[in-house]
Amino acid sequence: MTTITLSESASTTHRPAANRILAVFRLHFVNPYTVVIIPWLIMLFIFLVNYAIWWLIDANVQDAADRSDAQQGLGWSGASFYIFVYLMVVAIQAINFTFPFAQGYGVTRRDFYLGTSLAFVALAAGYAVALTVLSYIEEATGGWGLGGQMFTAVYFGTGEWYTRLATFFLILAFFFFVGAAIAAVYVRWRTNGMLIFFGLLTVLLVGLAALATFTQSWPAVGEWLVENGANGVILWSLVPTVLAAVTGYFVLRRATPRD
Numbered sequence: 001m002t003t004i005t006l007s008e009s010a011s012t013t014h015r016p017a018a019n020r021i022l023a024v025f026r027l028h029f030v031n032p033y034t035v036v037i038i039p040w041l042i043m044l045f046i047f048l049v050n051y052a053i054w055w056l057i058d059a060n061v062q063d064a065a066d067r068s069d070a071q072q073g074l075g076w077s078g079a080s081f082y083i084f085v086y087l088m089v090v091a092i093q094a095i096n097f098t099f100p101f102a103q104g105y106g107v108t109r110r111d112f113y114l115g116t117s118l119a120f121v122a123l124a125a126g127y128a129v130a131l132t133v134l135s136y137i138e139e140a141t142g143g144w145g146l147g148g149q150m151f152t153a154v155y156f157g158t159g160e161w162y163t164r165l166a167t168f169f170l171i172l173a174f175f176f177f178v179g180a181a182i183a184a185v186y187v188r189w190r191t192n193g194m195l196i197f198f199g200l201l202t203v204l205l206v207g208l209a210a211l212a213t214f215t216q217s218w219p220a221v222g223e224w225l226v227e228n229g230a231n232g233v234i235l236w237s238l239v240p241t242v243l244a245a246v247t248g249y250f251v252l253r254r255a256t257p258r259d
Contacts (some may be wrong), residue, residue: 025114
């Protein structure tokens with residue numbers, strides 16, 4: 001089915017660009033197991049592990065005050081973080097595995113990247129809706145009956161529905177497009193490119209930490225984080241998301257498919 005769809009799009013170059021972009025978009029959903037089923041299986045596994053932890057806490061903490069303190073601590077859960085990281089891996093695989101295939105059928109780099117970006121936006125929107133719904137279920141059930149917090153942690157999942165939806169979408173978009181940029185570097189420069197990329201990233205992060213330390217700017221950084229809050233910081237993530245998306249495009253446009 002994938003071959004037929006792409007070959008038809010590639011063999012009729014006079015067709016509108018929108019049709020070629022949609023052909024690439026559909027390519028990423030030919031195998032829903034990778035982009036939909038596996039992420040939710042991972043989410044289910046993480047949820048069950050956390051549910052067991054919540055149950056152990058609830059069963060072994062008898063004092064009401066201690067139980068309340070324990071449940072407040074659960075608000076700092078980072079359990080959902082793993083699904084975001086895995087979706088970044090999905091983005092890396094989506095480009096690394098499908099780019100050579102699409103190029104073999106004459107799909108331009110521009111159409112491939114736009115179609116892939118459209119797929120990432122659709123996935124981010126779909127997952128954001130699902131996570132928003134789960135956050136309301138979590139609240140309605142009192143933390144799944146045990147005061148647990150996986151989808152309403154202090155970092156996200158609170159506020160009005162549109163705030164939750166936007167927050168989840170921005171986080172997901174960040175990981176998708178950062179993954180896309182990493183994949184583009186690998187497709188173009190392979191192992192050497194990855195070594196240089198992560199080396200420069202490490203130097204940059206250490207350099208920024210050193211700058212904040214030597215200039216005694218950590219209090220200002222903490223003040224900025226407090227003033228913006230979790231939602232404000234996540235909103236600022238739109239800046240690196242856009243930079244990653246643009247960088248990925250310009251890197252991939254000169255990449256050469258390799259086996």
